[in-house]
Amino acid sequence: MARINPEKLKSLLKVYFIAGSTNCLEDPCIVLEEAIRGGITLFQYREKGSNCLDGTEKLVLGRELQRICKNNGIPFIVNDDIEMALELDADGVHIGQEDEDAQEVRKKIGDKILGVSVHCVKEVEKAKLAGADYFGVGPIFPTETKKDTRAVQGTALIEELKDFEIPIVGIGGITADNASLVMEAGADGVSVITAISHADDVWEAADRLRRKIYN
Ligand SMILES: Cc1ncsc1CCOP(=O)(O)O
Ligand SMILES: C=C1C=NC(C(F)(F)F)=NC1=N
Numbered sequence: 092m093a094r095i096n097p098e099k100l101k102s103l104l105k106v107y108f109i110a111g112s113t114n115c116l117e118d119p120c121i122v123l124e125e126a127i128r129g130g131i132t133l134f135q136y137r138e139k140g141s142n143c144l145d146g147t148e149k150l151v152l153g154r155e156l157q158r159i160c161k162n163n164g165i166p167f168i169v170n171d172d173i174e175m176a177l178e179l180d181a182d183g184v185h186i187g188q189e190d191e192d193a194q195e196v197r198k199k200i201g202d203k204i205l206g207v208s209v210h211c212v213k214e215v216e217k218a219k220l221a222g223a224d225y226f227g228v229g230p231i232f233p234t235e236t237k238k239d240t241r242a243v244q245g246t247a248l249i250e251e252l253k254d255f256e257i258p259i260v261g262i263g264g265i266t267a268d269n270a271s272l273v274m275e276a277g278a279d280g281v282s283v284i285t286a287i288s289h290a291d292d293v294w295e296a297a298d299r300l301r302r303k304i305y306n
């Protein structure tokens with residue numbers, strides 16, 4: 092298997108839903124099924140935060156969510172936990188600057204999709220050299236979801252990366268109301284947790300976000 096084609100990856104990044112058990116108000120499997128019906132294009136399992144699952148419980152939920160993605164042709168990305176990603180044979184992993192070095196991760200995961208969180212051009216260049224396939228830029232807007240985010244940066248870095256022609260997804264406080272700002276700045280897609288996972292109607296929230304991106 093070869094590394095994913097950047098143009099294909101850019102289409103996958105359009106409506107990138109991220110969630111774990113702590114982000115869902117009901118069964119995460121139901122939330123994911125509804126989000127998929129609403130038109131998300133990529134899913135990341137991110138089991139993080141106080142009282143998140145660990146060990147077997149985390150693996151079992153991961154396997155269930157992966158099955159739902161597989162049944163619907165949606166690639167399944169695992170956040171942080173490289174070992175679990177390999178055990179599940181996930182489609183890819185996402186790592187932050189504080190996680191394992193991207194070069195090491197690339198060696199472990201072969202041609203799977205590798206996403207890296209970046210906050211400046213220097214971090215982009217380093218991640219690119221290390222073999223990153225896509226870049227998570229944020230937090231774009233204020234967010235309550237991740238407690239230890241870097242400073243809110245708006246769309247400045249996305250605009251700075253415009254000519255890099257690399258797959259970029261914005262993240263942080265993104266909703267159907269501000270998603271167009273992120274796309275106009277040059278991102279290939281938007282990544283959301285709360286805007287979908289905390290919606291009264293998950294299907295409708297995902298559908299509304301999708302329509303804003305594809306309009
Ligand atoms: C994981 C992550 N990385 C930067 S902000 C963030 C949280 C995004 O969550 P939300 O979409 O609820 O603001
Ligand atoms: C901290 C994160 C930053 N960006 C992304 C993504 F949107 F996938 F790029 N995922 C994360 N878990």
Ligand SMILES: [Mg+2]
Pocket residue numbers: 170171185186187190
């Ligand atoms: Mg991380």
